[in-house]
Amino acid sequence: MHTLSLYGIAGTRTLETQALAATPPQALMERAGLAVAKLALALHNHAERPIWIACGPGNNGGDGLVAARHLHAQGCQVIASLPTRQSAGSVDAHAALLAAQAAGVRITQDLTPPARTALAIDALLGIGATTKPDHSPDQALHQVLRSLNALSARDIATLAVDVPSGLSVETGECLHADAVHATHCLTFLTLKPGLFTGHGPAHCGEIWFDDLGLSGDFSGNVANDIAPINRITPDADADLIGHDSLLNWLRPAHPLSHKGSHGDVWVIGGAPAMRGAARLAARAALAAGAGRVYGSMLGDITVAGDETPEFDSQRPELMRRPVEVTAPGTFLPSLTVVCGCGGGQEIHAVLPAILKGAARLVLDADGLNALGADPALQALLIQRRAVGQNTVLTPHPLEAARLLGTDTHRVQAGRLKAAQELADRLNCHVVLKGAGSVVAAPADTGRKPLINCSGSPALATPGSGDVLAGWLGGLWAQAPAACPQGLAAAAVYWHGLAGESQGLGPLRAADLIERMHGLRSRWGP
Numbered sequence: 001m002h003t004l005s006l007y008g009i010a011g012t013r014t015l016e017t018q019a020l021a022a023t024p025p026q027a028l029m030e031r032a033g034l035a036v037a038k039l040a041l042a043l044h045n046h047a048e049r050p051i052w053i054a055c056g057p058g059n060n061g062g063d064g065l066v067a068a069r070h071l072h073a074q075g076c077q078v079i080a081s082l083p084t085r086q087s088a089g090s091v092d093a094h095a096a097l098l099a100a101q102a103a104g105v106r107i108t109q110d111l112t113p114p115a116r117t118a119l120a121i122d123a124l125l126g127i128g129a130t131t132k133p134d135h136s137p138d139q140a141l142h143q144v145l146r147s148l149n150a151l152s153a154r155d156i157a158t159l160a161v162d163v164p165s166g167l168s169v170e171t172g173e174c175l176h177a178d179a180v181h182a183t184h185c186l187t188f189l190t191l192k193p194g195l196f197t198g199h200g201p202a203h204c205g206e207i208w209f210d211d212l213g214l215s216g217d218f219s220g221n222v223a224n225d226i227a228p229i230n231r232i233t234p235d236a237d238a239d240l241i242g243h244d245s246l247l248n249w250l251r252p253a254h255p256l257s258h259k260g261s262h263g264d265v266w267v268i269g270g271a272p273a274m275r276g277a278a279r280l281a282a283r284a285a286l287a288a289g290a291g292r293v294y295g296s297m298l299g300d301i302t303v304a305g306d307e308t309p310e311f312d313s314q315r316p317e318l319m320r321r322p323v324e325v326t327a328p329g330t331f332l333p334s335l336t337v338v339c340g341c342g343g344g345q346e347i348h349a350v351l352p353a354i355l356k357g358a359a360r361l362v363l364d365a366d367g368l369n370a371l372g373a374d375p376a377l378q379a380l381l382i383q384r385r386a387v388g389q390n391t392v393l394t395p396h397p398l399e400a401a402r403l404l405g406t407d408t409h410r411v412q413a414g415r416l417k418a419a420q421e422l423a424d425r426l427n428c429h430v431v432l433k434g435a436g437s438v439v440a441a442p443a444d445t446g447r448k449p450l451i452n453c454s455g456s457p458a459l460a461t462p463g464s465g466d467v468l469a470g471w472l473g474g475l476w477a478q479a480p481a482a483c484p485q486g487l488a489a490a491a492v493y494w495h496g497l498a499g500e501s502q503g504l505g506p507l508r509a510a511d512l513i514e515r516m517h518g519l520r521s522r523w524g525p
């Protein structure tokens with residue numbers, strides 16, 4: 001899959017208005033409803049059991065009613081619930097209701113799903129959903145949301161039309177406590193950011209896309225009932241990271257390359273009791289392909305009592321280096337620094353010199369906490385870009401909240417905004433981790449945020465963030481002039497693919513490194 005544009009409500013509405021103006025009445029809704037019916041048929045494994053379609057009062061409900069008509073025509077047992085006394089809202093939705101009634105679809109105000117429902121279709125709310133319920137009776141809406149969730153909790157296929165009802169397509173936050181957990185989501189016209197970040201991945205299941213014929217068929221012809229559209233493509237709100245982010249990493253190395261051509265990484269972290277974090281980051285940098293990887297442990301190493309002369313006795317390739325950050329010539333241009341992994345309180349003392357000296361810096365974990373607590377360090381970070389030094393911060397949501405002076409809930413309620421705000425405030429690149437990681441660049445670069453669609457809960461395991469930071473450092477060392485946002489995109493996508501390859505259960509961090517390394521040899525020529 002290639003990088004794809006993501007549009008929030010405003011961009012989607014712009015495209016929808018253009019599409020509506022270019023098509024005969026009801027054509028778009030007919031097309032959307034037909035697409036829902038086709039996917040529903042593919043998912044419907046029990047022909048003798050009913051399909052329940054929960055239809056809301058707007059056009060999302062209209063899509064559901066069109067689907068109901070088609071499925072009924074195919075001989076399926078269809079029951080459509082309209083949890084409102086009003087007739088469906090818009091002209092198109094009203095026409096869909098009349099057509100479904102005329103076709104003999106069973107339409108009821110009974111909000112309980114039929115017994116033995118085999119497939120549920122959530123056509124309650126789409127992009128017109130608001131945070132403050134403005135439509136009564138709310139009780140009815142909640143009852144249907146709960147019924148849909150009860151079905152999906154019993155592993156009954158639940159197909160969300162355009163968006164799982166109650167999920168914000170802008171942010172991926174839940175507008176309702178009972179937002180639908182779909183097993184499939186068929187989205188229309190645009191891919192939307194909220195489907196891929198925050199709660200989106202947990203609520204959408206498998207995501208399908210139908211552009212309703214707007215971008216033409218494979219031969220470049222737009223569908224014949226769509227007039228030539230004088231299209232003004234709105235600015236996308238974000239891009240979805242695709243396989244093309246890996247393009248530069250799928251080529252064999254230059255035949256004359258040597259370790260000196262692959263750059264150096266210096267990992268600084270691993271305070272007592274957290275040595276493993278620095279080792280994981282260093283191993284990851286090495287596996288990502290950095291030429292030479294050095295590691296420094298913070299704190300008095302004799303205190304730990306478990307030290308060997310090597311940085312990592314399991315990885316003799318890694319070189320130990322003293323934590324000497326002020327000596328002249330320390331920060332050579334070939335050096336990429338990964339700092340913070342298990343750094344503890346001790347990281348604070350070395351950060352000023354690192355922020356002043358490192359040409360390329362990945363700052364993670366305790367490095368971020370030190371930064372959040374000290375405005376002087378933030379000032380040093382802000383100055384870096386002006387002298388050609390680049391930084392990528394890799395906070396998880398709590399670290400991001402500390403940096404922004406807010407709480408995790410607020411960060412998660414607006415992940416794109418939070419990542420962008422951090423990038424702008426601190427004048428650096430930011431990877432906001434967690435499902436649907438967001439990679440933001442400072443606004444003056446003109447680059448929109450990216451959302452990662454790879455990944456799985458197999459990555460929710462200690463040390464996987466250290467691996468990401470080290471891997472990113474390892475890639476950056478090999479491509480020192482590359483755009484940090486593109487490198488971070490490659491790193492999160494790669495990391496996510498390795499997580500997906502695990503299936504169930506955690507992918508322990510040391511194994512994650514090997515999995516990421518193994519993927520590359522599998523992609524190779």
Ligand SMILES: NC(=O)C1=CN([C@@H]2O[C@H](COP(=O)(O)OP(=O)(O)OC[C@H]3O[C@@H](n4cnc5c(N)ncnc54)[C@H](O)[C@@H]3O)[C@@H](O)[C@H]2O)[C@@H](O)CC1
Binds near residue numbers: 124
């Ligand atoms: N306009 C068109 O022709 C097309 C529309 N499409 C569908 O139309 C949807 C958008 O339709 P609408 O703009 O009518 O919006 P929706 O159908 O998403 O929702 C609007 C309706 O829901 C009610 N509502 C909103 N938030 C609520 C809440 N929190 N609690 C209770 N009720 C609430 C509103 O009062 C309104 O009646 C898309 O998501 C898509 O499914 C697609 O079929 C493409 C074509």
Ligand SMILES: Nc1ncnc2c1ncn2[C@@H]1O[C@H](COP(=O)(O)OP(=O)(O)O)[C@@H](O)[C@H]1O
Binds near residue numbers: 433434435459467468
């Ligand atoms: N449920 C999930 N889905 C996708 N990615 C996840 C999930 N849970 C964790 N991750 C990824 O795993 C990594 C965890 O990093 P972090 O929280 O810093 O862990 P640690 O501090 O233990 O290394 C991040 O890259 C995050 O995006």
Ligand SMILES: [K+]
Binds near residue numbers: 060126161163
């Ligand atoms: K829906």
